Amino acid sequence: MRSVALSPAARTRALEDMAREELDVLVVGGGVVGSGAALDAATRGLRVGLVEARDFAAGTSSRSSKLIHGGLRYLEMLDFRLVAEALQERGLLIQKLAPHLIHPVPFIYPLQHHVWERLYAGSGVALYDTLGLLSGQSRGVPHHRHLTRRGARRIVPSLRKDALVGALQYYDAQVDDARHTMFVARTAAAYGAHVANRARVVGLLKESGRVIGAEVHDLETGDTIKVRAKQVINATGVWTDETQGLAGERGRFHVRASKGIHLVVPRDRIRSDSGLILRTEKSVLFVIPWGRHWIIGTTDTDWDLDKAHPAASKADIDYLLEHVNSVLEQPLTHEDVEGVYAGLRPLLAGESESTSKLSREHAVATPVPGLVVVAGGKYTTYRVMAKDAVDAAVHGMDAKVPESVTKDVPLLGAEGWEALQNSVHVIAERSGLHPARIQNLLCRYGSLIDELLELVAEDKTLGEPLTGAPDHIRAEIVYAASHEGARHLDDVLTRRTRTSIETFDRGLGAAQEAADLMAPVLGWTEAQKAKEVEHYRGRVAAERESQTMPDDATADSARMGAPDVVPVS
Secondary structure, three states, rough: OOOOOOOOHHHHHHHHHHHOEEEEEEEEOHHHHHHHHHHHHOOOOEEEEEEEEEEOOOHHHHHHOEEEOHHHHHHHHOOOHHHHHHHHHHHHHHHHHHOOOOEEHHHHEOOOOOOOOHHHHHHHHEEEEOOOOOOEEEEEEOOOOOEEHHHHHOOOOOHHHHHOOOOOOOOEEEOOOOHHHHHHHHHHOOOOEEEEEOOEEEEEEEEEEEEEHHHHHHHOOOOOEEEEEEEEEEEOOOHHHHHHHHOOOOOOOEEEEEEEEEEEEEEHHHOOEEEEEEEOOEEEEEEEEEEOOEEEEEEOOOOOOOOOOOOOHHHHHHHHHHHHHOOOOOOOOHHOEEEEEEEEEEEEEOOOHHHHOOOEEEEEEEEEEEOOEEEEEEHHHHHHHHHHHHHHHHOOOOOOOOOOOOHHHOOOOOEEEHHEEEEEHHHHHOOOHHHHHHHHHHHHHHHHHHHHHHHHOOOOHHHOEEOEEEEEEEEHHHHHHHHHEEEEEEHHHHHOOHHHHOOOOHHHHHHHHHHHHHHHHHHHOOOHHHHHHHHHHHHHHHHHHHHHOOOHHHHHHHOOOOOOOOOOO
16 A cells, blocks of 8 residues: 655645545544544545544543553453453454554563462463454464463562562553554545544534534634535544534533553663563553553543643652552662653443443444444554444445455555564665664554655765654654654654653753754744744643642643643744
């Protein structure tokens, strides 16, 4: 499949095309489910538009635990169908749809009781492995194994001796969620979808009680356009109720936001060759390998404050440190924390007081003719959610539309993955970059690495490390703006790269150089560059202040001290 750049010019054309011709489907929301719905609809031969109010994956889809998994804890809730469905999707993603972006990762589960816990937990993990095979799809990950205490501590030397009597090791998979979501949106564009971020739906168009499109405000130019569509899909996650309200109708279900926070610490702070999964009094805690770092999370608390910028409080951070330190020989401190991020899970509202008991199932409804709403679910099952939403939209059309084919549609960059893995040294020699750098780039771009290396061939300085963020080369910043839809500095440092959570200065040292690299692509003046850097610094300062606050209310107030970025006219 030929790649399509999400360039500034492509965005302009997409909005113009959406304003000019009636679409079959307009998808509202550029998270993983909305992007998946756009891809599903486009690959059925429909005329599709996708609009996102901020940046692709700017909400929940960039702030997950970065895992593609079935959810071991859902087995305890006896939700076998959800686990089996998620494990089927995990196998598809690892082996066919996105092998360049999603990779197996091992986890150690420490056992604290003899015999009965090994039998109980071992049976659960064995069932987990088995459910991954029932669909006929290979698991794509190794089988679990039992370990003695000594065997577990050889793999995880940082585990306290008294923290376990033995262990289990099993496998799940890992993803850079924001990059994966962007790839889904970009693949939708490659199949003909009109895709635009920074395009906010401010109203739904209605005629004779039916939704016939949406009013879309271009946040970059200030223009407002009317987009007509036979069906509108609301895939706005935690904003579902607000978007649904634009139709002036009461929704069929409500979405409740649950806040989860994660810490990022350097890899050398925990000596381990495997991730960890620990039981807590409420749920589970993960310690997840993440390049030269660890991600530790998550919390699970109700959140009814600002949805665009959920804030992590000192209490949240203390909770995670306390629980992970209970098993570590060398405790972590606040000074070890490089980055912190908070996200909101869109859970289908129920009667339980505990958000951990709310459903991770998804639901699809048509509250008013012409409008389909999809909500709930989990990142791993995004493709199934997208398929179900498009199925509902197709049901409301007077036309015969093909069935979903996305289970057989690899994302851009997936083609030839194994061959590329075998060719790391050849690519390195040709490009002049170190093989380790090429390996890192392949896991971020897959076969699209050629487009990135063409930039380096034209300008050798783009092959140099980014100042303040040496895990990335300068070409990645240019490419993010020219091909990956990045409109602002925050998009690049927070989502196209993870510099904002992977450096102790939260990306401040990379901000100016990144802005300098983006400016020619996006046509920024010196004043615009200065404003982008100033905004990013303000955002970092507000987040840091919020993380010293004792509770959600004060943390939210501190975080709101940094305004959203707005273009300079």
